[in-house]
């Protein structure tokens with residue numbers, strides 16, 4: 047854990063040093079759990095958005111994208127259930143005065159038991175190598191079986207308590223498990239209470255309940271209320287999807303771990319409207335599709351796992367998370383939810399407007415069912431950044447900080463450099479820059495030695511450096527250096543666009 051915490055600290059300081067992420071309002075000592083994306087962070091974020099948008103909207107004939115307002119009519123949140131049910135169960139430690147999410151404390155306890163199982167498996171693997179049958183060991187080893195039974199029993203109690211809104215049951219579980227506050231080390235807890243996560247504000251100049259509105263806690267509702275607008279104007283036929291990228295706001299009590307849990311964040315959500323009764327087929331389809339989308343980035347297949355929800359949100363009949371191996375362990379990156387017809391039916395009831403679809407094949411009107419995919423953009427950013435960041439030991443004994451970002455996501459695709467600041471090399475380098483900049487984001491760098499410049503580009507993840515030297519002036523060739531192999535090749539200027547363009551395009555990811 048120590049190693050992991052240090053790793054996160056290194057990533058946070060690297061992100062700040064190179065202009066990826068800054069604490070918000072830093073000159074006033076910052077604002078808790080709020081961050082600003084700097085000049086490189088904004089580029090990386092935009093590239094992640096493009097990867098998502100292209101794969102959803104451009105690659106699917108039956109998915110379109112919208113951009114709805116953050117402010118919505120207050121009835122939206124009544125209908126969606128967020129006013130009554132968008133709560134977190136909280137518990138305070140009376141000694142440290144620290145506040146925790148009760149379900150997270152329990153899940154962390156489960157994770158500790160799971161680690162014990164993993165340790166036993168690792169021991170077996172070390173001892174018997176390839177001959178070790180992990181599945182058989184898990185099914186027969188008494189230690190593993192005992193620990194798995196413990197996990198099952200805790201999950202069972204937690205599921206029952208949370209689904210029944212039984213806060214005393216959640217409290218009893220924390221006490222029975224002997225969970226102590228990580229700060230004070232004591233088990234001196236308050237009772238568990240519910241806390242609504244929505245931020246509210248007032249519209250216009252009138253104060254009071256009549257003008258109370260909320261900052262949206264999910265982008266999904268902007269899609270639901272536009273379901274008919276889009277279906278009719280886009281002549282969409284079921285099954286079809288509506289995608290959206292935008293800000294969401296939650297008054298998270300336990301907001302920590304850098305950009306993992308923030309109070310203002312961005313979501314990339316897609317609601318897929320299907321025939322009633324076909325939702326589980328599409329739920330399975332989207333779980334697989336979304337997992338493949340993540341894995342195509344090449345951040346390591348072992349870094350992902352699926353986790354079925356213990357407590358279903360008030361709108362879902364099935365839900366799973368795609369979890370990523372973040373510096374602080376496996377945590378939720380994306381949620382895939384089967385939302386039934388809950389939202390459309392609720393809006394239909396409260397607005398008094400029909401939100402139905404006429405299925406010409408079935409000759410029938412119905413309220414469609416919905417399968418949702420919802421991924422946090424900031425969490426995607428952290429998954430990409432944390433798995434790409436390395437301090438690499440080189441053959442000469444020195445180290446280099448390198449961000450091995452997927453090429454298509456890198457803020458700059460190429461750095462153009464003159465070897466010297468004279469002899470007409472800067473002018474030639476500008477010419478090369480002008481040739482490339484229409485197709486890809488380039489950076490010009492002429493300061494310091496070539497070695498230092500290469501290191502600077504490695505640290506921000508630039509996949510290619512193009513060096514203009516005296517030979518360039520004679521034969522129109524340059525050297526091109528690869529970030530990962532550090533190998534240099536001599537190629538003609540005319541070829542640059544094709545060589546680099548192919549490697550950095552999104553096509554390589556979609557393939």
Ligand code: GAP
Pocket residue numbers: 263264265266296298305306307308309311312313315378379380381418420421422423424425
């Ligand atoms: N519309 C469904 C929905 O909002 P969710 O599981 O609450 O579902 C979806 O959120 C995704 O949004 C999460 O998987 C996570 O990536 C991201 N997310 C949620 N809360 C967040 C927060 N406080 N900070 C950053 N990302 C968050």
